[in-house]
Amino acid sequence: MTGLGVGLIGTGYMGKCHALAWNSVASVFGDVERPRLVALAEVNADLAARKAAELGFATSTGNWRDLIDNADVDVISVTTPNAFHAEMAIAALEAGKHVWCEKPMAPLLADAERMQAAAARSGKVAAIGYNYIQNPMIRQIKALIDGGSIGTVNHVRIEMDEDFMADPQSLFYWKSEASSGYGALDDFAVHPLSLLFILFGHVETVIADMVKPYAERPLASGGSRAVENHDIASVLLRLECGISSVLMANRSAWGRKGRIALQIFGSTGSILFDQERMNEIELYQNAGEKAEQGFRRILAAPIHAPYDRFIPAPGHGLGFNDLKIIECRELLSAIRGERAHLIHFDDGLRIERSIHAMARSFAERRWVSLLES
Amino acid sequence: MTGLGVGLIGTGYMGKCHALAWNSVASVFGDVERPRLVALAEVNADLAARKAAELGFATSTGNWRDLIDNADVDVISVTTPNAFHAEMAIAALEAGKHVWCEKPMAPLLADAERMQAAAARSGKVAAIGYNYIQNPMIRQIKALIDGGSIGTVNHVRIEMDEDFMADPQSLFYWKSEASSGYGALDDFAVHPLSLLFILFGHVETVIADMVKPYAERPLASGGSRAVENHDIASVLLRLECGISSVLMANRSAWGRKGRIALQIFGSTGSILFDQERMNEIELYQNAGEKAEQGFRRILAAPIHAPYDRFIPAPGHGLGFNDLKIIECRELLSAIRGERAHLIHFDDGLRIERSIHAMARSFAERRWVSLLES
Amino acid sequence: MTGLGVGLIGTGYMGKCHALAWNSVASVFGDVERPRLVALAEVNADLAARKAAELGFATSTGNWRDLIDNADVDVISVTTPNAFHAEMAIAALEAGKHVWCEKPMAPLLADAERMQAAAARSGKVAAIGYNYIQNPMIRQIKALIDGGSIGTVNHVRIEMDEDFMADPQSLFYWKSEASSGYGALDDFAVHPLSLLFILFGHVETVIADMVKPYAERPLASGGSRAVENHDIASVLLRLECGISSVLMANRSAWGRKGRIALQIFGSTGSILFDQERMNEIELYQNAGEKAEQGFRRILAAPIHAPYDRFIPAPGHGLGFNDLKIIECRELLSAIRGERAHLIHFDDGLRIERSIHAMARSFAERRWVSLLES
Amino acid sequence: MTGLGVGLIGTGYMGKCHALAWNSVASVFGDVERPRLVALAEVNADLAARKAAELGFATSTGNWRDLIDNADVDVISVTTPNAFHAEMAIAALEAGKHVWCEKPMAPLLADAERMQAAAARSGKVAAIGYNYIQNPMIRQIKALIDGGSIGTVNHVRIEMDEDFMADPQSLFYWKSEASSGYGALDDFAVHPLSLLFILFGHVETVIADMVKPYAERPLASGGSRAVENHDIASVLLRLECGISSVLMANRSAWGRKGRIALQIFGSTGSILFDQERMNEIELYQNAGEKAEQGFRRILAAPIHAPYDRFIPAPGHGLGFNDLKIIECRELLSAIRGERAHLIHFDDGLRIERSIHAMARSFAERRWVSLLES
Structure with missing residues (x-):
């Protein structure tokens, strides 16, 4: 054994x-x-x-x-x-x-x-454990970009939204304490950043705005307590590779349950993705007959490895937990000394530095460079 | 142990x-x-x-x-x-x-x-192993119907379509032999029937039309061989409970990968589902302000048990393989002697009788009653 | 002048x-x-x-x-x-x-x-005045089909659904009288038939099922009156060109407002359309990289004449009333003696014969040929 | 007369x-x-x-x-x-x-x-002529917001994207000259601002980033010419009413044809809209059974005045040009001295001031207040 x-x-x-x-x-x-x-x-x-x-x-x-x-x-x-x-x-x-x-x-x-x-x-x-990067459809996006399917990427918008903090009537709990972090920024923004990193590399400069949708939240004991961090964060950023991007995170976004929406614009096409429909991507290419151009909804299929290891038929759908199985398989590759599709501590550290720079840009109301610190 | x-x-x-x-x-x-x-x-x-x-x-x-x-x-x-x-x-x-x-x-x-x-x-x-019935969203549909959320159901359309037989250039293989069955009818129609059964009960009368999109298919050895069964089947049917239904199956439907689309019409609302987006249902209710009525897209969430056993957050998505885990859990309940959400051999047999009645209605170009045989 | x-x-x-x-x-x-x-x-x-x-x-x-x-x-x-x-x-x-x-x-x-x-x-x-055929996107579908973009068409599903008769509490009125017609069949089915005709030609054989979702409807004076025709009709049919089709109509379909949904399956691709989103079609083609195939959502654009006569920019959207303006322009062409995209009385008569054949097939519970009468 | x-x-x-x-x-x-x-x-x-x-x-x-x-x-x-x-x-x-x-x-x-x-x-x-504000569905959004249907609005994202400048091979023309304006900012951003104004009021502070996806564009005479303005603009902003917002505009966004996408987040719900599907809005409300909550797709209908003046049936769809007819009707009201749903020169001027402030915030890499100038 x-x-x-x-x-x-x-x-x-x-x-x-x-x-x-x-x-x-x-x-x-x-x-x-x-x-x-x-x-x-x-x-x-x-x-x-x-x-x-x-x-x-x-x-x-x-x-x-x-x-x-x-x-x-x-x-x-x-x-x-x-x-x-x-x-x-x-x-x-x-x-x-x-x-x-x-x-x-x-x-x-x-x-x-x-x-x-x-x-x-x-x-x-x-x-x-940045599991979202393990989605075969994210890998397909990477393959499309690396293969030039949408030309040179020039702009990216990425949103991460859920609604678990959306109810102003829900009781104050530790997630609204400053000690738990900045709020949406570290709760959510790390995930979009993991995707941006995998697809395009690291961040260079940022400016963020942050908002408290509710200044205070009720206490179980009656009365209320001031909220200490921000449920909504919006960030303009430039990546090291020169791409401009907008990153938006909102943990008080009613109706959004697991949205991580990507819009990637290139010189010959565009790609869309939303984690709430994690088995789909949409691809637009400026190719072929003009009268027939449109966003193409591609369903996850065995050809999008390693979907094939789970299901031999297309369009049947992986689930969120399956991403962790793929991540585990990548980890085993890394342990074997093979090249793996993973975020290791060194790149993970740089992602977390980006978060802190965003918080600083908000506090100081100015653009912050990652090279500063 | x-x-x-x-x-x-x-x-x-x-x-x-x-x-x-x-x-x-x-x-x-x-x-x-x-x-x-x-x-x-x-x-x-x-x-x-x-x-x-x-x-x-x-x-x-x-x-x-x-x-x-x-x-x-x-x-x-x-x-x-x-x-x-x-x-x-x-x-x-x-x-x-x-x-x-x-x-x-x-x-x-x-x-x-x-x-x-x-x-x-x-x-x-x-x-x-009728796994599609295990989808928490199918159970939610059942709960909605049984709870009267759309009133009295009067009509149901159900489609099951894939494209694995859609290419006329793909070689003749055993799935086109008569010995393998009727074609789309037994390949696919059993699944919609399992859903109809779980939601509404068994079938009473049927009339089917069946089509061969390609009369012959190529042989590896050159030449071609006549196709012996039908890739497309369309059926008008009445259920024992009186509901009228249309069942459609097509295994040559380009672009469809795992579509099982339900449209359920009731006296106060409607429900839509498509297995290709298995974590969603759409519910329309004739309730509230007219100016605000519309189909509501409900995302799978912990409240839709047993989704909660897999993921504690809504909208993150189960996969196809997860349905089998749920089925396995139901089987364990049945073995324990508890009530289980399963299709046993007795009801399974009636589903298969429906398929044979459909084939007969096509062969004889007439309505066939399940009570006949 | x-x-x-x-x-x-x-x-x-x-x-x-x-x-x-x-x-x-x-x-x-x-x-x-x-x-x-x-x-x-x-x-x-x-x-x-x-x-x-x-x-x-x-x-x-x-x-x-x-x-x-x-x-x-x-x-x-x-x-x-x-x-x-x-x-x-x-x-x-x-x-x-x-x-x-x-x-x-x-x-x-x-x-x-x-x-x-x-x-x-x-x-x-x-x-x-079959205005739906005037939609530039319907013409684009015709151009795609005629140009072989989806190969040889083998199967078509078409649905027309609205909900203006869906409420069982709404008062009995003339639309439920037998003298007004068969119900959904002549209210609605003529529209799908106009589309089928324009795209594929006339109908050859039919078998229909029809349903009354509500046996009676209330009278303003109190009490109720038996409904005399059918709000729901479902039809299996074969066209003269050999294509098999399913036509479904429901004027009691809660949530459907102006749905006319087409699913066209061919030997190399498929086309989808829904009148509720009349400025879009979806096209799937078995072409190019397998990993990139999917339904392409094409938005109405100037290249889809005569959209260009209304708006010079793509994706801005025609409305329902605009279809009548196009129809009027076609009429002027016909009056000039030019070839026009219109349904004249001769083909219109054949469409209406199809409706009567469907009603007969329901009454007699058998397949009816249009050649019979 | x-x-x-x-x-x-x-x-x-x-x-x-x-x-x-x-x-x-x-x-x-x-x-x-x-x-x-x-x-x-x-x-x-x-x-x-x-x-x-x-x-x-x-x-x-x-x-x-x-x-x-x-x-x-x-x-x-x-x-x-x-x-x-x-x-x-x-x-x-x-x-x-x-x-x-x-x-x-x-x-x-x-x-x-x-x-x-x-x-x-x-x-x-x-x-x-800010025609987008005339869409009955925009008025419905306003009615929902003003009626408290989503509680207190706290965050808004708005995107306007088209692709008429997306092709780097298309020839340099006046739209890329500095004399024509800032680029996406004045070409596009005025429209989102008109919607933000109608729904929420004027802008207070802004910071923008702007990008040239293509540094130069080809000349008909051969060679190329440097692009002088920016096809992409992204703006963080705060409205006078305190709402935080992100405004994004991209006239080089392949696949986007007439997108004006709104995401409005409130304390009890959310509203979504996209001009490419101008006859729909989506409404999420934290109300009713948790298991049945979801975004509700509301189709334009006669109840959404003045849709009724165009079409007496729901879901049939207005077109872009119809918005101008509504605008004309509003103008006639204003001329009669009645209250009208229009943007007059005084508010229009404030919208244009916002654009200039955005451009300045980009040039000076800092937050700019509308009160500054």
Whole structure:
């Protein structure tokens, strides 16, 4: 039994998602050793034991450091709250384990920098769970762009909107505290930035506006409390490659549930995408008969690898959780030393720097360059 | 070790799909014992061994009857070509195993009838893999209808279209042979019928028209061969409950990839669905301000159970394979003796009778009643 | 002043629509003499006078025969209730006037036959107001089909649905009386048939099912009255050219407002259209990279003549009333003796024969051939 | 004959559009005197005569000042190139005529200011042809917002995109000269600003980024010429009412033909609109069953006045040119001294000031307040 030994810290939604991916990756892809689900850590032994049974892990512990010390564990999934990522990821890397850490890296830039340094020292794989980039349709977009299907890209708009903070009557909770971050900017903007990075590279200059749709929110105890961060962020930016872009994020956008909408404009065509219809892209090309030009709605199909590993027929649809299985497969490639479609700690750090620059541009009401800091 | 012992016969796409479901059902739902993947059968021992490793089964065999004889196997997934279903399912039922058999039951009505009889005798669960009915959005449609959200339903249109037979240049293969069945009718129409059954009940009278878009198809050896069945079928029908319906199926429909489109008309509203956008339904209600009425696009969300078992956020999207995991969970309920959202052999048999009646109505150019035969 | 002299009988919605067209056709097209709006007839002199002022006609009368006798009138628009069409159109034709008559020709087939005969005798233009065929996007569909863009067409589905009869609480009125016609069949099915005719030719055999969603409807006086015709009709049909088709009509379809949905399947592609989005068509072609195939949404543009006569920029949108202006321009071509994109009385009669055949196929529960009668 | 006397200067597309509106307004609305099409001016007498015949004007002239001097002309449509608007509109106003002038008012802010001053002095109606605000669906949006249907609006995104400048191979022409204006900003941004104004009021602060997708464009004579203005503009802005907004304009956006997309976010719901589907809006409300919430696609219908004046049935669709007829009707109301849904020179001037502020914010790379200048 030679499959990789897996440890999992955290069993919230993302922990479950990692567990499902570790469970399914061999069956889906058929070209990798079945990973061994060695050990799972949770905040206490009871919960850990229950979750291990549920998620198929062989052993469990209430102390995550047991996984660090477990020689049978080769790779550790870190899916705990963001504030814990740095300590766990660094410990794992220093113990010679590969790390698969959920995004964002850390609330504080200094912590993210320490994580990146630890990864660089370790020589191990240290990847961030930016699952949206794993969508075969995003890869198809990349293939189209790299293949010149829409010529030279000159402008990109990207929106990420949900409505879980949209109700002004919902109670104040930690997401509205300044200590949790800037609001929409770090909650949401990291995802569009991961897509912009994969498709076009890193950000150079930014100017952001941010808004509090509700100045205060009610408390369970009665009365209300002032909201400390911003549910809406809008950013003008320029990428290093010269492309101009507008990035918009709104976590109070009624009716939007998982929207990540891309509009990519090139010199010979355009591409549209919306994560709410994640199995579709739209492609316009200035080609062929003028009377027949239009946006073409392309449905995900086996030809858009690795969709074929999941379903042999087109148009049947992958789901959100399937993206994590693909990400897991990429991680296994990286661990094998192969080229992988992943965002590692070094690029992840640059994404997080962009977020902090956006916040600064808002605070100082001016364009901020990423080269400044 | 108390989880159910699982045997799997066949590892084509549906076999893989069953394996993924058996692998994931406990992790996803968290409320069932993790099934034990006991044994897998394929056409020869080598393939079986390779697939067992890939799909996580403990043992393997080149002889499917080994599974029948294996006391540790409690339930058998039958995912072999349709012609083998009867023999395997009946053997399994007679050996006291539960059976989870892919659709359709059998090419010959007589075989389907024998399967149903065996199931009735056995007292075991004998369910058919009609996965589309497991979509939480289909359940939501059912809840809407049963709750009176669109009043009394009076008319239903349902279309199932794909394009895998659309190219007249693709070589003649067994799907165009009469021995494989009627064509679109049994390939496709069973799925819409499974949905009609779940939502409204069984069919009473039918009249069908069928078409061969291409009279012949090329042979690899040169020349061509006459097509023996029909890629397109259109059916007027009346359900036992009195609803009138139109059922259309086309496996030569360029551009359609996995379309199963429902239009349900009621006395106070309408519901639309298309499997190509399986995470959405559209609901129109004659309610509220006239100036604000319209079709409402509802995105799958945790409130549409069991979506919540997969993803805690709305609008993120289930995939086709997830439906099989839900089906597997329903099967476990049925085995526990609980009420389950499944199509068992008895109702499955009636679905297949409808197909044969449609073919007869075409051959005899007349309305055919299901009560006739 | 050499423009054609126009008479208008009837000033309901369609009368207004004709008036708008006569008023605008010269300005829009710029290549025809401005018609002279000579005389308008209504049921009494007062209404006629008021409408003439409103709609820009020079004179008015309460007696439509005055228009027949008016030597300055060259062409007469007949937009009165269907039961009056025959008398008026025949009188106009016999007086040597061209006739532009609203659809359908007449409730009774015998009347439609007399109209056709009168037209044939007269040598004048006798056209029916099938405005949907005038949509530039329908012409584009025809150009695509005729140019082989989707290969050989083998199957067509067409639906026409609205919801003006959908409310079971709305009072019984003449549209539910048998004397008004078959219901959805003549209210709606003529429009799809006009499109099928323009694109593919006439119908050969039919079998229809018809449904009354509501057996009775309330009376203003209290109580209720039995509904005498059918709001829903579904028809399997074969065209003379061999294409198989399904035609569906529902005037009780909640949420549908002006839906006329076409699905055209060919050997190398498909075309979709919905009148509710009348400025769009969708085209799928099995061409180019497989990974990039999809339905292409084509927006109406100047290249789709005569859109260019209305708007010089693409994607800005024609409206329903604009179709009548195009129809009017075609009528002027026909009057000039040029080839025109119109449905004349001879083909219109065949469309109405198809309707009667459908009703018969329902009554007799059998396939009916158009060659029978 | 008491209808208003109309003069028209200019017969390009917008001139034709005005002529169509003057021709049809009485027939469509039935509640206003039929305007008299008195005189038309073009650059020379021949063209003027030809256009007068075509568009139905009684007289014509090669000298636009003849219209100013014509006592029978009560209102003048100014549809000439933007650079001529000021001189003509001011002359007309000073001669005591009402003015209906196409947008924008003038390339130079000083000219727009003179126009506004002339209008103020004259006491006559001086309206700008911002036709998009006349869409009944825009009025419905306004009614929804004003009626509190989506609570308090907190954020708005608006995009205007077309592709007439998208081809880098198309020859350099005057639209790329600095003298023609800023590019997308004045070509396009005025339209979104007209909508923002009608719905929410004026702009307070702005910061813009602008891009040249193509640094140079080819010359017919060979070689190329540097592009002097920007085809793409993106603007963060705050309205006087406090709402934050993002305005995006791109005249090189392949595939976009007439897109003006609005996303309006409020405290209890959202509204979406896209001019390419101008007969639809989408409304999301946080109301009713959670499991049934979704964006509702509302089709234009008679209840959305004045759609009813055009068509008595819902979902049949107005066209772009119909908006001008509505605008004409509003103008007649204003002339009668009634409240009208129009943008007059005073608010139009403020819209144009916003454009200049955006350009300045780009040039100076900073937020600019409208109160500054």
